[in-house]
Amino acid sequence: MKLKPWHFLASAVFLLSIVSFWFIFQEDKTNPSLGSVPFIFWSSFAITVLVVLATFLGSIIFPQEKSPKS
Amino acid sequence: MIGWLIFFFALFLASLGYASYKSYSKNRSSDEFMLAGSNIGAILGFLTFSAALFSAFTFMGMPDFFRTHGVGAWIFLGLSDALMVFFLIWFGYKLRKRASEVGYKGVAGFIQICFQNKWAGYLIFASSFLFLIPYVAIQIRGISIFLDAAFPNLIPGWGWASLLVVLMLVYSEIGGLKAIMYSDAIQGLIMLVVIWIIGYTCLQMAGGLEAGIAKITENNAGLLSLPGPKGLFSSPFLIASALAIVMIPVSQPQFTTRLVIMKDLKSVHKMAYAVGIFAILVILPTAFIGLYGAVSYSESSTAEFLSAALLYDQASPIAALAVVGLFAACLSTTNAQIFALGTELRSLLTGSDKKIMRITQIAIFVFSIIVLVFSTYMSDELVLLARVSFTGTSMIAPVVLGAVIFKNPPKSLLVLSTVALLYFILSLAELVPAGFAGLPTDAAMYLILIPATVLLMLVHHFSSKTTHEA
Numbered sequence: 064m065k066l067k068p069w070h071f072l073a074s075a076v077f078l079l080s081i082v083s084f085w086f087i088f089q090e091d092k093t094n095p096s097l098g099s100v101p102f103i104f105w106s107s108f109a110i111t112v113l114v115v116l117a118t119f120l121g122s123i124i125f126p127q128e129k130s131p132k133s
Numbered sequence: 134m135i136g137w138l139i140f141f142f143a144l145f146l147a148s149l150g151y152a153s154y155k156s157y158s159k160n161r162s163s164d165e166f167m168l169a170g171s172n173i174g175a176i177l178g179f180l181t182f183s184a185a186l187f188s189a190f191t192f193m194g195m196p197d198f199f200r201t202h203g204v205g206a207w208i209f210l211g212l213s214d215a216l217m218v219f220f221l222i223w224f225g226y227k228l229r230k231r232a233s234e235v236g237y238k239g240v241a242g243f244i245q246i247c248f249q250n251k252w253a254g255y256l257i258f259a260s261s262f263l264f265l266i267p268y269v270a271i272q273i274r275g276i277s278i279f280l281d282a283a284f285p286n287l288i289p290g291w292g293w294a295s296l297l298v299v300l301m302l303v304y305s306e307i308g309g310l311k312a313i314m315y316s317d318a319i320q321g322l323i324m325l326v327v328i329w330i331i332g333y334t335c336l337q338m339a340g341g342l343e344a345g346i347a348k349i350t351e352n353n354a355g356l357l358s359l360p361g362p363k364g365l366f367s368s369p370f371l372i373a374s375a376l377a378i379v380m381i382p383v384s385q386p387q388f389t390t391r392l393v394i395m396k397d398l399k400s401v402h403k404m405a406y407a408v409g410i411f412a413i414l415v416i417l418p419t420a421f422i423g424l425y426g427a428v429s430y431s432e433s434s435t436a437e438f439l440s441a442a443l444l445y446d447q448a449s450p451i452a453a454l455a456v457v458g459l460f461a462a463c464l465s466t467t468n469a470q471i472f473a474l475g476t477e478l479r480s481l482l483t484g485s486d487k488k489i490m491r492i493t494q495i496a497i498f499v500f501s502i503i504v505l506v507f508s509t510y511m512s513d514e515l516v517l518l519a520r521v522s523f524t525g526t527s528m529i530a531p532v533v534l535g536a537v538i539f540k541n542p543p544k545s546l547l548v549l550s551t552v553a554l555l556y557f558i559l560s561l562a563e564l565v566p567a568g569f570a571g572l573p574t575d576a577a578m579y580l581i582l583i584p585a586t587v588l589l590m591l592v593h594h595f596s597s598k599t600t601h602e603a
Binding site: 083088098114115121122127 | 204207212214222223226342347354357358359367371372375398399403405406409410413
């Protein structure tokens, strides 16, 4: 099974989570806002969309063995 | 509104009745009854997973969370759910692979076989029982508060709760897990439609996004940043919540079982991103409802705000749909969890299929009664109670992860999870210190539990390698 692209994607999502929780989601930060939407809301929304897109990508690149079924 | 309510309820009950009828089979085995024949496709899988995941606490708790604690509520649930669905890609694969090797009747039985230790199964069942009962009770409590506020003096709160439990028992006992899944699909779709209609009307009533945010900036600017005006959304709180939510498919049996009984791995993966999209679609309108609440009901109680925003401020058909949607959301989570407890018990039982099925059906009835009683004695902090449930069940995650990763998982993981679970229960009872170094209990526990789990797994991995090489 070739897991390399999946490992790369999983590492990217892990890194994105670390960066988000430690550096992006700062207390009392409201700027830069997107229109009137405060920073924390639009940035966390955008990261959520990115992670869901990564899930979609993961569903394609994750190696599909002959399906194990209980 | 009563006319609309009767109309929508009749439609809803008719669809539930049809789902039970379609799922009923006279000579079914306990596997068909409890595991729906293990042949669930991506669409039904995604709808049942979503409906079991998003419930009364999403519908009611999240708008209230946005209203009182602000924009960090998106990170608390939206981002955490997205991380959880990403994790499903890998976990779904590992779990199904292992289940195909050793067999699967429920998480407790599965763990018992993997660890070759009967106490491992009891640990899983105890954790599920201790933390799913309050979680189910939260749902019932939530809907009772809402309906009681919406229709004062019609029937008492416990009457609404009993109606919900009886309804759930009838269709789940007739149709088994398949009926629950079909009803979940119906309930999930109702919830999505209703929450968007209400979210949109609330956004209009708040004067639109820009005007609403401008009013909040004026009145309570703390809602627009972390950690929120009451300081709830600190980094440790958000990280601990994310970890607890990511571990839901590992530690909450109703989700674990849904991953195993799907048709194939491709369906699990399709289901994962579909749940992610559904999460974004369901949580976004709760932010609009919360925004409206922060603008118009900033000083009101939770019950006053919810009954106004979801009912009194809405047109009659929408308010009636909201009641049915809430009822449906609550029902889908409740039945998934109570049925999961039955599945867990069944996986530990031995004897003839007929006898096991009878005991399981009686157990589901008993669990429902316990939940009903419990729901009348709990507080109204719905979201925070739900979080305690997520955290509590996540204490057994090392055991489940060990079982899916290793052929012969280390017994030390059992000791670790048992100690963690006991400590968490004792800290809830305030018998031991809760948290340390300024961290809340769950964040502090994860700080120990995660490195300890990784360490034990690494030691086991390398020691078994050495043994094989020798």
